Amino acid sequence: MKFRRKGIFLLLIFSILLGFASPDSSPPNVVSEWLSVKPRHSNLLKDALTDGTSNGEPSELWSPLPDQGWRPCGENMRPVKPTNSSGYLQVFLDGGLNQQRMGICDAVAVAKILNATLVIPLLEVNPVWKDSSSFEEIFDVDHFIDVLKDDINIVKELPFEYAWSTREFYATAIRETRIKTAPVHASDHWYTENVLPILQSYGIAAISPFSHRLAFDNMPEDIQRLRCKVNFQALTFVPHIRALGDALVNRLRYPYSRSEPEHGLLHQFTYKKPEPKKFVVLHLRFDKDMAAHSACDFGGGKAEKLALARYRQMMWQGRVLNSQFTDEELRSQGRCPMTPEEVGLLLAALGFDNSTRLYLASHKVYGGKARLETLRRLFPLMEDKKSLASPEERAQIKGKASLLAAVDYYVSMHSDIFISASPGNMHNALVGHRTFESLKTIRPNMGLLGQLFLDKNMSWVDFRQAVVEGHHYRHGQLRIRKPKQSIYTYPAPDCMCRA
Known part of the structure; x- marks a missing residue:
């Protein structure tokens, strides 16, 4: 009986150790x-x-892609920044990093459609990853604003008179300034008919949920180009992310450089x-x-x-x-x-x-x-x-x-x-971005x-x-985008032009 109890005790300890070793909290x-x-x-x-x-390895594995005759479109259209804003636009974005990235691009486009001032988007806590990172912790806000300064007005936070417009405010009751009914892949006309009147009445509109709430088809060319500009130019990661990324890339490219011994001036x-x-x-x-x-x-x-x-x-x-x-x-x-x-x-x-x-x-x-x-x-x-x-x-x-x-x-x-x-959001985002960069x-x-x-x-x-x-x-x-497909996965012909 003594040995049996000891065996059960050891088995229990082993199970606990295995439980702590697992990467989730199961x-x-x-x-x-x-x-x-x-x-x-x-x-x-x-x-x-x-x-x-x-x-x-076959040599063709590493050969670069042949020239396919497509390039990122140049700035053929001068952006026209609105003079009088129709109000402040807030969006609340759920999902992981890449779903939020696409939502940010759409938010800029909707702000342009509505002639609104965009508040830096609020990122919801992801229910799977439990991540509370804000826009400012992930993306370079100043760069974002600077790249888009000639396209739309952007503010980092609401002025004092609208400070009440928060997650908590919208979570407690139905509010007239919150739009919950934006359909998936809504047209630009839907926004001018349903959101613009709220902006004009209250000076602010908050759209939540927002992900995938703007159509890819039948959009004005300047709106499509603006979405591309946000995705491929305006959204860059904060400096410490880029610095760590550069360090990892360098160590992959030069795996032995960190261990190279120094031998004085001759070396x-x-x-x-x-x-x-x-x-x-x-x-x-x-x-x-x-x-x-x-x-x-x-x-x-x-x-x-x-x-x-x-x-x-x-x-x-x-x-x-x-x-x-x-x-x-x-x-x-x-x-x-x-x-x-x-x-x-x-x-x-x-x-x-x-x-x-x-x-x-x-x-x-x-x-x-x-x-x-x-x-x-x-x-x-x-x-x-x-x-x-x-x-x-x-x-x-x-x-x-x-x-x-x-x-x-x-x-x-x-x-x-x-x-x-x-397949997934990370796959789709990178396929599109790498296509854009050939x-x-x-x-x-x-x-x-x-x-x-x-x-x-x-x-x-x-x-x-x-x-x-x-x-x-x-x-x-390169594959040409078909109807209903995402411009973020298939950037041609909306973001790319024939050379």
Whole structure:
């Protein structure tokens, strides 16, 4: 009995330690969903590991995009700043960093449509990431105002007579100055008919919620160009984010420079700076929220399925459309985000090998180190913010999801190649921004990959051939925006002109 009690005590201590080791605050009984993580594609992985050490990378992988005949549009139209403002416009933006970024662009456009003075947008606390970062903590406010000074009036805060217009004021009752009914993808006419009268009557209007509340189609050309100007010129990160981003990029380009020994004056004349290395940024959004909402099977066994089902019930009362379908149905339709293992196999099949420098842009990985183990075996030179930056450098962004995402966004924009493991706001924002700058971006063919990963008997040779052929025209070639598509993902022809 004594030994039995001791064994139970040790098991309890072990469970508690495992619980503390997990990156989220889940109770210890959820740890079992992590312990069952194991490779799902062992046959492909075995050959990929061998292939990645014996063959060099194809040279065309790193070649820049050919000139496609499109450039960012010049300033052919002189902006006309309104002389008499119709009132103050407030917007309350929810979502993560990149959803808020698009909302900021739309807010400037709406202020222009209404001839209003824009108050620096208020960012809501994200319910998933629990981040309370303000606009001023993420973006360079003075730069934002300066770039747009000839387009609209912008103020950092409301004057004293309107200081009552706050989140708290609108949370307590229905207010005549708050617009809650702005439809998704509203037209410019909707704003002039429904919001302008409120501005003229009260001198202020607050729109909440606001995300995705401005249409992409049938907009005046000057409004579209203004949205582009905000996204690609006015929105820059605060100096300490840019400084940390530059440091990370430099360490990826020159991985050995930090450890180079100094040998006095002679060294200064004889030391030659090494050639810069190329690197890939992998945006790996594989958090528990995404995994649960996708309703796919990620290979974690019964414990993981139960844990994700409980999470779906807790977050969305089980109302997740995908949960009606089987994993095979979801994968065959390309609706399952790739696991770190699967995106590693994709990169290996495209020709990247174990000498590839990989930067992992990710806030939190569901499954922790166990989930990343296979990806790291394929790409041992994988880095992230924690491995590249010191604790002191990370202190200003620690615990701030939006600032962490901002650093990843900055590094992604300075990489040779960007690839995202799953569609989403970060993916869409960077695809559009890199298209605008003519930078190489690999877009995974999710439908094809879903079907390939379902075939457990496929050989590595056949898998690699299918991947290469299926991604031949998915390396960042410019695509013209279609109706209803976002100008922030497809900047041509609204933000770009033929050369």
